Amino acid sequence: MLIEVFGPGCMKCQTMEKHAKEAVEKSGGDHQVVKISDYAAMASRGILSTPALALDGQIKFQGRVASSDEILALIKG
Amino acid sequence: MSEIPCCSGESRKQSDHESQPRYWRRGGWLLVALPLWFLVYHFLEPFAQWITASIFKLDLKSHLGASVTFFFFDTPKVLMLLTLVVLVVTYLQTFVSPERTRAILAKRAGAWGNLLASLLGIITPFCSCSAVPLFIGFVKMGVPLGVTFSYLVSAPTVNEVALLMLFGMFGWKIALLYAITGVTISFFAGLVIGKLGMESSLEPWVLEITYNPESVEEAKQSFSDRLDVAVQGVRDIVGKVWPYMLAGIAAGALIHGYIPESLLVKVMGKGVWWNVPLAVLIGLPLYSNAAGMLPIVQALIGKGAALGTVLAFMMAVISLSPPETIILRKVLRPRLIGVFVGVVTIGILVVGFLFNAIL
Numbered sequence: 001m002l003i004e005v006f007g008p009g010c011m012k013c014q015t016m017e018k019h020a021k022e023a024v025e026k027s028g029g030d031h032q033v034v035k036i037s038d039y040a041a042m043a044s045r046g047i048l049s050t051p052a053l054a055l056d057g058q059i060k061f062q063g064r065v066a067s068s069d070e071i072l073a074l075i076k077g
Numbered sequence: 078m079s080e081i082p083c084c085s086g087e088s089r090k091q092s093d094h095e096s097q098p099r100y101w102r103r104g105g106w107l108l109v110a111l112p113l114w115f116l117v118y119h120f121l122e123p124f125a126q127w128i129t130a131s132i133f134k135l136d137l138k139s140h141l142g143a144s145v146t147f148f149f150f151d152t153p154k155v156l157m158l159l160t161l162v163v164l165v166v167t168y169l170q171t172f173v174s175p176e177r178t179r180a181i182l183a184k185r186a187g188a189w190g191n192l193l194a195s196l197l198g199i200i201t202p203f204c205s206c207s208a209v210p211l212f213i214g215f216v217k218m219g220v221p222l223g224v225t226f227s228y229l230v231s232a233p234t235v236n237e238v239a240l241l242m243l244f245g246m247f248g249w250k251i252a253l254l255y256a257i258t259g260v261t262i263s264f265f266a267g268l269v270i271g272k273l274g275m276e277s278s279l280e281p282w283v284l285e286i287t288y289n290p291e292s293v294e295e296a297k298q299s300f301s302d303r304l305d306v307a308v309q310g311v312r313d314i315v316g317k318v319w320p321y322m323l324a325g326i327a328a329g330a331l332i333h334g335y336i337p338e339s340l341l342v343k344v345m346g347k348g349v350w351w352n353v354p355l356a357v358l359i360g361l362p363l364y365s366n367a368a369g370m371l372p373i374v375q376a377l378i379g380k381g382a383a384l385g386t387v388l389a390f391m392m393a394v395i396s397l398s399p400p401e402t403i404i405l406r407k408v409l410r411p412r413l414i415g416v417f418v419g420v421v422t423i424g425i426l427v428v429g430f431l432f433n434a435i436l
Binding site for chain 2: 007008009010011012013039040042043044046047048049050062063064065067
């Protein structure tokens, strides 16, 4: 699965990225975490508040830091 | 070997959490925590006086004694207020998302739109690193530029945490005054920018973006889900602002103990016209979290500084911050940045003069 973390690089966004990586590690699966900090890319996807997280192209969290357990639950679906 | 259960800190924490009764995790702890909070809060002042007099052996009326008491009273007081306020505010904010705000504001031209945007800016959560995506998202979905600016000024200026803390520290009159002031500035700033028709001063790439918003499916949240978000918010915000706050309290304590009232009234009192522009000039380049400003505000007002001057200083510090302006430069041409900063500055000046004249 492709996990995209959106954020310009503030503290919250870094925490979100860390949580996503932790979730991937816990899941044991082969998932890819990508950090997107380009404003144009974020804006064209319709993201209003950062940090945001998308799973396989679908935005799941926006404007708050999700815990690694929450992200793990998403990955497991 | 592989059967031995893993005993890293992480998993132990997990099992602790699981072993707590269900009602406790679902918010039952609030029933214990809230009364305890009020009990402790009630005894803070006598406790601070006792520390100063009995442990530090200082005269409560001396300069040093006054400063020390202020510090030991204000530190736990502001921290406790902040914790409670952030808990309540973050909980309430789980009900208002920027998407909802945008849906309300889209296509709403004219003064009503500006007023609505200024009011919504009070409650919506806002982080300056979200300023750019939010700005583009608003403008692209048909929120008028002036209305977007009303929101962009109001969101950081009328900080919901500061509002409730002012209420806790000074009562409803000052809190209301702060809210009205901030909303008024945001309203007029957005109105002026809208009237100037500055759509051409956006960076070209903003207009060229192909906008394909995806629908965001937010999971339904229960009370305990929202409470979890609120507790996380307390950890994040209190964890982040406490250095600002300690610095603010220390500065407040020095003012409280050492700056003579007559001097402060002479410099920051009502009768002195130039203290408003001076306060704004000093405040603009400074940036502090609203929570860090409050102890300073408290000490200044206690010493007889004019309310308009103090409010102007506080607004100048928290509303226009260099980091946010630099971030906004990515989407706005210098001309529009200049107008934005100029209009907000003038608004703060007017409010400062006005309050000093009428109060």
